[in-house]
Amino acid sequence: MLCHLLGIVTGFLGALIIWLIKKDLSKFVDDQGKEALNFQLTLLIGDVIGIATSCVVVGWFILMLVWAIRLVFCIVAAIAANKGEYYRYPFAIRLIK
Numbered sequence: 001m002l003c004h005l006l007g008i009v010t011g012f013l014g015a016l017i018i019w020l021i022k023k024d025l026s027k028f029v030d031d032q033g034k035e036a037l038n039f040q041l042t043l044l045i046g047d048v049i050g051i052a053t054s055c056v057v058v059g060w061f062i063l064m065l066v067w068a069i070r071l072v073f074c075i076v077a078a079i080a081a082n083k084g085e086y087y088r089y090p091f092a093i094r095l096i097k
Helices: 002-010 012-022 027-052 057-082
Strands: none
Touching: 002 012, 002 027, 002 057, 012 027, 027 057
8 A cells, every 4th residue: 555655745856765675575465566567667657748748738637637637546556455356447548667
C-alpha cells in the first residue's frame, strides 16, 4: 500500500525505494511494488512531455491531467492493496516484469 501512496508525493522514487527494500518479503509486495513503479514511470513520461510543452498552454493541461490521474489511481490502488487484492493500473507500461 505504501508504494502506491508514496507515488502521489515522491513519484517513482518512493515506489522504487520501498520495492527494493521489501520485494523479498512476499510475492504480493513484490507484485504490487512493481506495479506501482511501472505506473509511476509511465506517468514520468507524461510529466516530461508536459514540461517539454509547457511553453505552450497545452503543456500545463497535460501536467494537471497527469497529476489528477496520479492522485486518483494511486488512492484506488492503495485501497485495493490494503484489502489484499492484486491491483492492475489500466494504462501502465510494464517496463519492469
